[in-house]
Amino acid sequence: MSDTSPFAGLSTEALNARAWPFEQARNLLARLLKSRLESDEDRDLASTLIHAGKTDEALATLPGMQREVIFETGYGPSGLPHIGTFNEVLRTTMVRNAFRALTGDHWPTRLYCFSDDMDGFRKVPENVPNREQMAEDLGKPLTEVRDPFGDGESFGRANNARLRAFLDQYGFEYEFLSATDCYRSGRFDATLLKALERFDDIQAIMLPTLGPDRRATYSPFLPISPTTGRVLQVPTLERNIEAGTIVFEDEDGTRVETPVTGGRVKMQWKPDWAMRWAALGVDYEMAGKDLIESVKVSSRICRVLGGTPPEGFNFELFLDGEGRKISKSLGNGLSIEEWLHYGTPESLAFYIYASPKSAKKLHFDVIPRAVDDYLGQIDAYRDQEIDKRIENPVWHVHEGRPPASVSPVPFSLLLNLASVANATDKDALWAYISRYLPEATPQTEPTLDKLAGYALTYYQDRVRASKVFRAPTEKEAAAFRDLADRLRALPADTTDGEIIQNEVYAVGKEHAFEPLRAWFGALYEVLLGASQGPRFGSFAAIYGLDRTIELLESGAKGDLAA
Structure with a gap:
């Protein structure tokens, strides 16, 4: 591999990195040394060389290590690719990249995206044409079911094409495998014959x-x-x-x-999973928490077939806004398309990266925070040392090459700007942005321009109808008037958010808001009609002092609530 790879030369830092992909990569490395090398001496030598950044030497001198490392994810093509598909491929790719960094990018790796397209067709989808025709094909392998849209060779093949297009859209590096092709080509034959020979052993596990x-x-x-x-x-x-x-x-x-x-x-699917691991030599595959027992059963069968079960872990499942498990049949989840209607692909990857062993709510309200948290980590990355960089989520989101900068304006600020200005197009937002950042244009700040579009869409669809302004208390109204006077005393062209924020803090303390966050809560609830908001100094800087003063005075009078 070329030394220009973002994973080359990182083995020392990767050995101690606490980020979960590196923990998984180290577990995988330990499994490989144990399963591929026969003697303790060889294992010790390999470990020493890898830890010294000499993985290439270990690969050259220890034949048991020369086979490439296989990662796998699975996909059931009875429907369109969804958030779970994206989640598994993304997280597995993150572990693969961490493994490449751990081994100095010298150990060849491969990611199989496996489609279980020989599975029997069990249920006709509700949202397809030609349902009667599809009903005639119930029970057949998905690759023998006629495509209801008439576009593909079969329903399974058409969905496989959608999967590949879906993965290609996000730039994943993978090799697609079809169960039908693997079975029919003879690729699984040797392992299937072994399964026949050890039929009784498999039955003893399954029954x-x-x-x-x-x-x-x-x-x-x-x-x-x-x-x-x-x-x-x-x-x-x-x-x-x-x-x-x-x-x-x-x-x-x-x-x-x-x-x-x-x-x-x-x-059958559990023996099939085990057979696939053994036949393809899969070294790593993760699965949802709901498959813990299935992984255990399939691992036992894999050993019966002469294979070594892959390393992996069981991740928690996504929940909807009410804490219920997301179900395709219920339609209670947030789709990738819905997320990307309001936020960037990178923000989705960032959200999925965090805490894979904790249940995560996946609903519209998490998008703005995820976008801003992603932007914040990009900013932090610039000043971090290499050992901290590889633990930063954006290193994993961008496969070791995060951009130097993304947007000088947070998403939450744009969202509140759209709300207060009641903007209906990006030009209205750029009128404010250009005064705040005179050098910025949609061409020089393309990500900021995209975020402005996302903010407008999110405001119109998700916020506008739900905004609730309240009247201020007497204490809050007095504080608003005080802040307006202080801002009026500043130079009219002030765009330094910190200067404005200092005045905001001073007013909160002067008027004895305890705790101080109650003061900021009042600003958000009375002026913005929301329970949360951006850093108020930054908001005032981009909105403009004159308009912010007018807003404060209207809020003090209770006009916004009226």
Whole structure:
């Protein structure tokens, strides 16, 4: 790899970084040393070389390490890519990049985005055309279900194309794999034959996890009916290990002997997951907290198949605004498209990065804070030493190359400016911005221009109808008049937010607001019609002293509440 890689030469810092992707990368490295090297001497040597920044030497001298490291994420193409898909690919990419930094970017890695498109089609979506036609294809592999939109080769293939376009849109580096292609091409054949040979061992793991009725008919192999083309949930009646075949009863009652290879059967999903790990040599795959038991079961089956279960962790699930688990069927979540209607892709990645083992609410109200927190971390990154930089979320969001700057104006300030000015287009906002930042234009500050557009849209759609102004108390009204007088005493062209903020603080203390945040709460609730707001000095600087004075006087009279 070229030394221009943002991951080269970082192994020393990565060894001690506390950011969760580095914790995961170190766990993965420990697993690789244990699983790929046979002796303690080789493991010690490899560890010493890697810690000394000599991963290339370790790879050259220890053959067990020369195979590339495989990361994987899974996707079910029965629907469109969604926030969960983005989440898994993004977080896995972050661990991959941390691993590259840990090993000096000398150890080759690969990310498979695997589509389980040979799964049987179980339910016709509500929001598609040609539903009767789709109903005729129930039970068939998704790659054999006709595309209701008529655009793709099949429903599964069309959704695969959407997945790839979705991932490409965000610049992910990955290799797409189709279950159908892997089964039919023979890529899984050797592992499938091993599964046939160790059928009883797999059953011994699976049957205790099932109910009595399911247990009576369960088989890890799902044959594809040669007459109907459907994926069948039927018992395996006979096995012929030497011939590599099973016998099952087809839908018309005839007994059929079929090979387990060449795409003529698919495995049940937990054995299938394990088989995939073993066949592809997957080293790392994360999963949601709801799959903890499934990971344990599949890991046991993977060992039966002669593989080593991948390293990984179970992340918490997203919640809606009321704390309920997000469900596609309920439609109670926030989609990627909805987030990107109001905020940047980087702010979404930033929000997803944080605390993966804690449940996170994913709803409209978190977007403004996420955008501003992202901007704040970009600003902090500039002055940080390298050991702090690789723990900064924006290092992970931007794959080691964060921009030097993003926007000189916070999103929350733009949002409140749109609100107070009752702006309906970006030109209105730029009239204020240009006075505050005379050198700035939409061309020189493209991100600021985009944020102005997001702020306008968010205000019009999410804030305008919900704004509630209240009348001031006598104490608050007196403080507003005092602040207006102090601002009037400043030079009219003052655009220094700190100077204005000092006056704001002085008024709050002079009028004995205790705690002081009650004073800022009054400013937001009376003047902006919201419970929270931007740094008031910065807001006044960009809004203009004359207009801020008028706003304070209107608020003191109770005109805004009226």
